[in-house]
Amino acid sequence: MFEGFALTGQSVAFFLVSLFVIACAVLLLSQRKVIYMALAIGGVFIGLAGIYILLEAEFLAFIQVLLYAGAITIMMLFAIMLTRHDDLDTQEKITAHPVWSAIGAASIGLIVLYVLKFSGVRWPESTESPWAGKVNVNLIGDSLFNQYVIPFELVSIIIIAALVGAITLANREEEEE
Amino acid sequence: MLALEQFLTLAAILFAIGLYGALTKKNIIIVLVSVELMLSAVNINLLAFSRYGFVPSINGQVFTLFAMVIAACEVAVGLAILISLYRNRNTTNVRDQDLMKW
Numbered sequence: 353m354f355e356g357f358a359l360t361g362q363s364v365a366f367f368l369v370s371l372f373v374i375a376c377a378v379l380l381l382s383q384r385k386v387i388y389m390a391l392a393i394g395g396v397f398i399g400l401a402g403i404y405i406l407l408e409a410e411f412l413a414f415i416q417v418l419l420y421a422g423a424i425t426i427m428m429l430f431a432i433m434l435t436r437h438d439d440l441d442t443q444e445k446i447t448a449h450p451v452w453s454a455i456g457a458a459s460i461g462l463i464v465l466y467v468l469k470f471s472g473v474r475w476p477e478s479t480e481s482p483w484a485g486k487v488n489v490n491l492i493g494d495s496l497f498n499q500y501v502i503p504f505e506l507v508s509i510i511i512i513a514a515l516v517g518a519i520t521l522a523n524r525e526e527e528e529e
Numbered sequence: 530m531l532a533l534e535q536f537l538t539l540a541a542i543l544f545a546i547g548l549y550g551a552l553t554k555k556n557i558i559i560v561l562v563s564v565e566l567m568l569s570a571v572n573i574n575l576l577a578f579s580r581y582g583f584v585p586s587i588n589g590q591v592f593t594l595f596a597m598v599i600a601a602c603e604v605a606v607g608l609a610i611l612i613s614l615y616r617n618r619n620t621t622n623v624r625d626q627d628l629m630k631w
Contacts, residue, residue, distance in 0.1 A: 362531055363531060366531055366535060370535075370539045373539070373543065374539075374542060374543070374546070377543060377546045377547070377566060378546065380546075380550060380559075380562070380563075380566070381546060381549065381550050386556050386558065386559060389554075389556075389559050389562065390558070390559075390562065393562045393565070393566065396543075396566060396569070397569070400569050400572075400573070403536070403539070403573060404576060406531065407536065407573075407576040407577060407579075407580045408580055409576050409579075409580070409590050409593070411590070412576065412590055412593055412594065412597070415594070415597060416597070419597060419601055420565075420569075420597075423601065424565065424600075424601060424604050427604060427605070427608055428558060428561070428562060428604075428608070430608075431558050431608045431611055431612060432556075432558055434612060434615075435558070435611070435612070435615045435621045436615075436619075436620075436621060449552075449553070450553045453549055453552035453553045454549060454553075456548070456552065457545045457546075457548040457549035457552065458545060458549075460544070460545060460548060461541050461542060461544065461545030461548075464537075464541040464544070464545075465538060465541050468534060468537050468538060468541065469534075475532065475533045475534055475581075476533060476581060476582060476583050477532070479581070479585070481580075482580070482585035482586070483587070488590075491587045491590075492587060492590055492591060492594065494587075495587050495588065495590075495591050496591055496594070499588075499591075500591055500595075503595060507595060507598050507599075510598075510599065510602055511598065511602060514602035514603075514605050514606050515605070517606050517609070518605045518606050518608070518609035519609070520609075521606070521609035521610055521612075521613050522609040522612050522613060
């Protein structure tokens, strides 16, 4: 699939990490118990942090571990435990629905892979790191607080709105009683 | 040396897996998890183009940062809606949430 593939430390690390990510994602699909699925998504998120480090986005890798593998996975686990989770995720009757879903998902994936490989697009050759000798956090901070300062402020409004909305939604029952 | 193609391939595979999970899973929380998987695949694409694309630039990483923040907000609101739904209807099965289905 990857012609001209040189066996360097980076590529070996990429293969191991992406194998781990895809294995955890398949585990997410194949598990029957809901709580194991949430643990599998934690594995996917940690593996993705490794992919981000290979893409030279160290700051985002740490954010990924803190935000996704830490906060979001734990929040999912809390939600699973607050709701009924003892029933297995079973198929009560055989329907055509999973077959059509599999065909749809596989065809979308295959179309993207076909475009990647056979569309004749010349993807750029891998180059030297554009950020050699610069600190990743400094670059992101410069860009964020100079060029993207308005979106940054808007994001804080969105966070406040989401926080208030989440509390209101989850609390509504008790206020009425 | 790594190339753009490998990261795009990984992202495409993850996106397809997440799409299949979002379409077939019964538990509504797992559907939300699968949507997060698809969002992460998009994040890989953004970062890959930011590092190995035609014009390497830090902008892709800033976009990924915004996408992550919005995804975290989405999960918070989504889980609150889920818990509210569970209180009212006492089920987490996606197939039972058919109030607006005709």
